[in-house]
Ligand SMILES: CC(C)[C@H](C(=O)O)[C@@H](O)C(=O)O
């Protein structure tokens with residue numbers, strides 16, 4: 031079958047890691063008789079340099095016309111890059127936000143998994159890790175403080191800035207259903223995180239998620255305050271299966287969650303909407319400091335491609351083949367520099383891609 | 391000298407831990423010739439039960455008329471207590487927010503210190519802990535999402551809720567100065583945390599903190615995005631000296647920071663304003679599940695009292711005496727249940743207070 035993939039290399043290490051993901055997709059395509067067609071799309075700093083804006087309308091339309099989007103990373107070094115002297119809505123990250131909104135990708139899925147082979151990189155003590163943890167943060171991605179009204183102006187002679195945290199019941203309901211559906215395919219536990227002791231939006235969040243939970247009597251449902259959740263992720267990550275939360279809390283908690291795995295260069299994410307058209311990207315950033323040096327870990331991007339096969343193309347078997355290949359290469363002791371440890375074999379970005387391709 | 395202290399036992403374990411803190415203050419008073427006068431003030435659930443509201447005007451006025459406020463904890467079990475069927479502005483926590491605002495306590499100071507004797511309770515691995523960490527979160531406490539306008543209503547047939555994140559330059563400037571002043575008495579490093587790649591309020595925050603930093607050329611100043619900070623606290627807490635941030639980010643990050651010490655029952659906090667009148671409270675909550683069982687750890691409240699002596703009464707020596715006494719009791723191996731480990735001596739709330747008093 032034919033699959034059209036919008037590929038966004040982006041900035042920094044983006045082009046290098048995307049090249050390896052395409053390498054793997056091509057191997058899968060040849061082996062299983064799929065035809066992956068890539069359409070390159072400009073976004074982020076590279077788009078600013080060429081077009082003046084971080085995402086053109088044409089780029090968004092191209093992405094919309096594809097079956098899925100595979101993204102490397104966007105953004106540069108805030109201190110050094112000229113991109114950050116532009117107004118906020120013209121900076122690289124604005125392209126990503128416009129793409130999420132433009133494709134209506136309201137659900138951001140970020141698994142926090144401890145890879146057995148990389149346990150030693152986990153910053154938490156053994157007795158907390160136990161036999162490992164494996165949870166998913168389901169983050170609302172097109173609402174809240176990210177997309178509410180904002181302004182900066184003088185009020186009574188003082189520079190004043192406002193952002194608005196807004197949610198309606200529909201936005202909460204659809205992300206809640208998404209979390210419950212995912213939980214059904216896992217250990218059947220949803221923990222909804224909010225700040226209902228302070229925020230009106232969180233109280234609505236709590237009300238709607240409780241309403242939705244009635245449709246999923248087979249799923250265990252609990253609430254947690256966001257400050258407590260920031261503690262519990264460190265104290266006892268094994269308690270979680272699916273964490274459901276709004277956009278800004280999800281930004282913070284999912285990054286905390288990925289850090290406790292100790293291997294952020296390994297973590298993939300998916301952003302989904304109502305249709306099969308999803309956006310897949312590594313959790314890590316564009317790492318401009320190591321760009322072009324063949325040092326980046328391509329695994330998170332390769333695993334993002336695997337998520338794409340699963341969620342957007344229903345190619346579950348092919349996705350599993352990629353995941354197994356990654357696990358085997360790790361078992362054989364190959365490591366990029368970010369996950370290197372004594373006694374292992376250090377390899378570069380391209381070599382890591384080759385090794386995974388060879389396993390398939 | 392005479393010092394008038396508004397004492398708020400509050401709910402749950404509050405009364406028990408406050409009793410121990412008063413015990414210690416009395417010993418200090420006798421030894422150093424100070425007269426600590428306590429005025430009991432109702433707040434939280436206990437105030438709701440007696441007066442119908444979580445903080446009466448008279449209670450606020452009483453607190454205002456004192457030299458400092460010492461608080462145990464407020465709030466109950468959300469699932470079980472009737473307090474949480476009340477409208478949000480009448481629940482226990484609303485009393486605390488009203489007190490912070492009423493006393494204009496805009497600066498919340500939360501030290502995250504690893505106690506040498508409790509290293510084994512730290513959830514992080516040895517190589518991350520190194521020779522320990524010791525940083526302070528300076529959280530803005532009377533602005534942002536906590537005190538902006540909020541509403542819930544139907545908009546185009548959909549239940550919709552809004553909270554407002556608002557800051558002006560004055561609010562940012564005063565908390566920034568507070569952080570820089572604290573840094574000057576420490577390792578002279580301020581890291582300001584925001585989400586300037588998305589929020590207008592964060593961009594104003596960044597602008598103003600940079601302006602203020604010019605007045606403190608002796609203090610190293612950096613910015614960090616909040617999602618990255620949530621990672622860095624776990625990855626490398628030793629990098630931090632003073633973290634400066636707005637109200638909601640501070641709520642989340644300071645709780646994460648206290649959890650990585652592994653001994654939240656030990657951590658004190660201060661909320662300060664323009665005057666010497668500060669509010670001092672443990673970081674932990676009211677723990678209704680163990681209330682009245684003589685199990686609570688009173689050390690965080692005792693150390694909060696020590697902070698009160700230092701910040702509100704300029705009794706630095708007396709504060710140090712309390713801190714040393716706590717350290718000695720830990721060295722001798724006494725532990726409440728929350729910090730208990732093999733080979734140590736388990737004691738109850740009152741006995742822990744007695745032991746610390748004996749050391750003074
Ligand atoms: C780049 C930034 C705008 C973005 C976000 O905050 O959503 C990033 O941190 C993420 O989590 O994907």
Ligand SMILES: CC(C)[C@H](C(=O)O)[C@@H](O)C(=O)O
Pocket residue numbers: 227228257483486487641
């Ligand atoms: C009880 C609650 C309103 C409060 C807050 O969010 O400020 C608490 O979490 C704290 O950090 O002191």
